[in-house]
Amino acid sequence: MISMPKVLVAVPEKCTGCRICELACAYHHFKVINPSKSRVRVVRIHHEPADAPVFCTQCGLCIGACPFNALKRDLKTGAVIVDEGKCTGCGVCVQVCPYGAAVIDRDSRKLLICDLCGGDPECVKHCPEGALIYVDAEEAAAYKRLLVAKLHSKPLSPYSPDSR
Amino acid sequence: MTLLHGYAGKILRVNLTTRKIVDEPIDEALAKKFIGGTGYAAKILWDVLPKKIDPLAPENLLIAATGPLTGTLTPCSGSVEFCFKSPLTNIFGESRAGGTFGPKLRFAGYDFLVIEGRADKPVYLSIFDEGVELKDASHLWGKTVHEATDIILEDEGNPNASVACIGPGGERLIKFANIMVDYDRAAGRCGGGAVMGSKNLKAIVVDGDRGISAADPEKFYEAAVEALEAVKKRHGERLSRLGTLGGLRSYNEAGALPTKNFQTCYFENAEKVSGEELARKYLLKRRACFGCPIGCGRYVWVPAGQHQTPPHEGAEYETVDLIAVQTLMGDLEALVKASYICNTYGIDTISAGNSIAFAIEAYERGLITKEDTGGLELRWGDPDVVLALLEKIIERKDLGDLLAEGVRRAAEKIGGGAEEFACHGKGLEVPAHDTRGTTKSLAIQYAVGNPRGACHIEPIWPGMWDYSETDMGLREFGLPWPPPSRFKEIGVKRGTAYKILVSFGELAGVLGVCRFSFQSSEKKNLNLKRLSNLMSALTGWNLTPIDLLKIGERAYTLKRCFNVREGITRKDDTLPKRLMAPLTSGPTKGVKVENLDGMLDEFYDAFEWDKKTGAPKKELLLRLELSDVAEKLWKNPP
Numbered sequence: 001m002i003s004m005p006k007v008l009v010a011v012p013e014k015c016t017g018c019r020i021c022e023l024a025c026a027y028h029h030f031k032v033i034n035p036s037k038s039r040v041r042v043v044r045i046h047h048e049p050a051d052a053p054v055f056c057t058q059c060g061l062c063i064g065a066c067p068f069n070a071l072k073r074d075l076k077t078g079a080v081i082v083d084e085g086k087c088t089g090c091g092v093c094v095q096v097c098p099y100g101a102a103v104i105d106r107d108s109r110k111l112l113i114c115d116l117c118g119g120d121p122e123c124v125k126h127c128p129e130g131a132l133i134y135v136d137a138e139e140a141a142a143y144k145r146l147l148v149a150k151l152h153s154k155p156l157s158p159y160s161p162d163s164r
Numbered sequence: 165m166t167l168l169h170g171y172a173g174k175i176l177r178v179n180l181t182t183r184k185i186v187d188e189p190i191d192e193a194l195a196k197k198f199i200g201g202t203g204y205a206a207k208i209l210w211d212v213l214p215k216k217i218d219p220l221a222p223e224n225l226l227i228a229a230t231g232p233l234t235g236t237l238t239p240c241s242g243s244v245e246f247c248f249k250s251p252l253t254n255i256f257g258e259s260r261a262g263g264t265f266g267p268k269l270r271f272a273g274y275d276f277l278v279i280e281g282r283a284d285k286p287v288y289l290s291i292f293d294e295g296v297e298l299k300d301a302s303h304l305w306g307k308t309v310h311e312a313t314d315i316i317l318e319d320e321g322n323p324n325a326s327v328a329c330i331g332p333g334g335e336r337l338i339k340f341a342n343i344m345v346d347y348d349r350a351a352g353r354c355g356g357g358a359v360m361g362s363k364n365l366k367a368i369v370v371d372g373d374r375g376i377s378a379a380d381p382e383k384f385y386e387a388a389v390e391a392l393e394a395v396k397k398r399h400g401e402r403l404s405r406l407g408t409l410g411g412l413r414s415y416n417e418a419g420a421l422p423t424k425n426f427q428t429c430y431f432e433n434a435e436k437v438s439g440e441e442l443a444r445k446y447l448l449k450r451r452a453c454f455g456c457p458i459g460c461g462r463y464v465w466v467p468a469g470q471h472q473t474p475p476h477e478g479a480e481y482e483t484v485d486l487i488a489v490q491t492l493m494g495d496l497e498a499l500v501k502a503s504y505i506c507n508t509y510g511i512d513t514i515s516a517g518n519s520i521a522f523a524i525e526a527y528e529r530g531l532i533t534k535e536d537t538g539g540l541e542l543r544w545g546d547p548d549v550v551l552a553l554l555e556k557i558i559e560r561k562d563l564g565d566l567l568a569e570g571v572r573r574a575a576e577k578i579g580g581g582a583e584e585f586a587c588h589g590k591g592l593e594v595p596a597h598d599t600r601g602t603t604k605s606l607a608i609q610y611a612v613g614n615p616r617g618a619c620h621i622e623p624i625w626p627g628m629w630d631y632s633e634t635d636m637g638l639r640e641f642g643l644p645w646p647p648p649s650r651f652k653e654i655g656v657k658r659g660t661a662y663k664i665l666v667s668f669g670e671l672a673g674v675l676g677v678c679r680f681s682f683q684s685s686e687k688k689n690l691n692l693k694r695l696s697n698l699m700s701a702l703t704g705w706n707l708t709p710i711d712l713l714k715i716g717e718r719a720y721t722l723k724r725c726f727n728v729r730e731g732i733t734r735k736d737d738t739l740p741k742r743l744m745a746p747l748t749s750g751p752t753k754g755v756k757v758e759n760l761d762g763m764l765d766e767f768y769d770a771f772e773w774d775k776k777t778g779a780p781k782k783e784l785l786l787r788l789e790l791s792d793v794a795e796k797l798w799k800n801p802p
Contacts, residue, residue: 019264032375049449049463
């Protein structure tokens with residue numbers, strides 16, 4: 001039986017903005033306490049009930065855009081993998097990334113992008129809220145559709161009958 | 165400079181008078197002795213401040229302190245501790261906020277920020293990787309916390325930065341003005357906002373990309389993940405689901421909910437202002453501070469109506485008790501509004517609510533009249549009265565100008581026996597836990613135990629022992645067990661227990677984590693063993709649980725020495741009359757404090773403080789390796 005590939009998805013309603021995912025990601029990859037080296041970034045909008053972990057969706061747009069052929073897809077996990085020998089930190093990937101999920105590490109000047117930790121994402125293990133999940137592609141697709149649908153939701157009015 | 169693992173490594177010193185900004189390395193010897201946070205800050209304040217200075221004079225220091233665990237993967241590590249001489253109490257002042265300010269200060273390269281002097285016009289301090297700068301804040305003066313924070317983040321072009329900021333409360337030197345972090349996290353107590361206002365410092369904004377290294381990275385990760393998994397078990401518990409307000413109903417049922425300016429510990433309308441009610445009607449979502457798996461923060465709003473508010477973090481238990489329950493106001497919408505106003509105008513909700521209840525009682529007794537209140541008729545249980553008084557305090561208008569000085573000064577001015585029901589300890593307004601209804605351990609804490617006055621949470625919530633009956637893993641380090649009845653006064657090892665509790669509790673402020681991470685069973689908290697594992701792997705120093713307890717005791721003792729130098733003696737170690745008198749109704753009706761002196765004697769004995777003067781004995785100071793302090797303190801015996 002062929003097992004379904006897995007996908008990392010966010011459940012933003014559950015995120016409290018604690019940033020434990022950022023710390024875990026940076027520590028797992030660099031053995032340092034420094035959330036700026038995280039490949040997942042928690043965005044909080046102070047005046048709205050919005051906290052959300054933002055990370056690479058592995059769409060692969062950057063692979064074709066990279067002028068140095070430094071990016072390729074890991075066929076096992078589906079993650080975009082950086083060949084650090086080829087990456088020059090030119091920033092074209094940052095330019096094309098639709099989610100702001102690609103960043104250049106300030107020390108190494110190489111692309112920082114989610115590698116799914118080789119198929120066992122560290123952020124998922126430590127999120128206390130279940131706001132990050134690593135699930136079968138079909139289940140993930142349902143979450144993704146929900147996120148797309150939410151783009152069309154209307155902002156709540158304080159005067160709507162059930163404002164919560 | 166050698167690399168100090170676990171530390172950002174530097175102190176940022178800013179002199180607002182001369183506009184001189186200097187980086188100073190962390191002193192390794194001092195770090196080993198005091199570790200960081202409020203301990204290291206207490207050492208700086210002890211060394212630098214001359215005694216009896218005016219807390220609002222330029223020479224007072226404002227220190228933002230973090231500990232080695234701040235901002236690490238250690239659970240609940242989003243701490244910053246502001247330390248200063250308090251304008252409310254004239255003694256040692258410390259005040260903690262969560263959010264992200266402490267971690268970001270460390271990621272910007274600094275463990276401590278030490279501010280002195282006074283700017284000639286309003287300024288704010290920006291701390292980024294590109295540099296540290298004092299910037300003009302004329303356009304921010306007069307703005308609320310929320311407005312100023314918005315403007316600064318937009319001007320700096322960095323929505324991810326953290327802002328610590330004062331509101332009009334701090335600018336107007338309201339003695340219990342607070343410092344607000346990330347919009348709604350409050351360093352509430354002791355008037356740090358007034359110190360900041362006196363320095364013409366509107367705000368501090370910080371962000372950084374630097375990291376903190378661990379001496380043994382593998383071991384530290386292992387210890388941090390183990391601790392995280394332990395504290396994660398509290399996810400779904402009451403504190404996580406309902407916030408600090410979750411306890412209100414059970415306190416009321418136990419006769420432990422301070423009500424009507426501490427006349428009783430039972431409120432008939434408790435259901436109406438409960439955590440359940442808040443969650444049902446006004447909660448938008450839970451929000452957590454940096455690195456916290458509990459997430460007690462309430463992101464709430466009142467969506468419409470007279471008391472409409474924008475979404476914000478608020479309505480903590482303390483706020484609800486002091487502003488609503490103490491004034492008999494069973495109106496949660498008015499409370500959320502009041503909490504929001506306190507946050508954005510930058511005043512402490514505990515002191516504000518306590519002052520309002522005090523004013524209503526003074527009015528009822530005829531000690532103040534409509535002339536004092538600008539025509540406002542004060543009465544219990546009226547949201548309009550509470551909100552109007554709050555506005556008067558913020559505007560320093562009519563009676564509000566007097567209340568803005570805190571209840572101790574207000575009672576002195578009003579006279580006529582007002583001090584009998586002015587509920588403060590050493591000038592700090594009593595919070596939402598009662599010396600009669602909750603536990604007699606609190607009588608010790610309010611009278612003598614807390615270095616900043618009457619406070620329930622620092623160094624620790626002592627009711628963990630005999631109210632919640634949870635040992636926090638301290639039993640094997642000598643915490644008497646089982647705990648006695650919470651109502652027993654003497655002869656139950658209360659002093660001994662309290663000493664272990666505070667030596668442990670101090671470590672939260674010293675290491676830079678939230679006290680809530682300590683306050684659970686040893687299976688689910690940051691207990692001494694976990695702290696020892698974390699700190700040893702992080703710093704590379706071998707810090708045993710016993711070493712840590714000693715470091716906690718050292719910090720605690722030094723703060724007392726600071727207060728002794730300011731003139732505090734045994735006669736100041738007392739309770740307001742109101743908190744000793746019998747409770748007037750509810751399940752704990754009739755309970756009183758009868759033998760405070762006996763409890764104090766047991767406390768001084770356990771702590772090796774001189775029973776006559778209340779000063780830490782010389783031998784104790786020598787044992788804690790504070791010989792320089794001993795020399796100064798006992799040169800002219802207190």
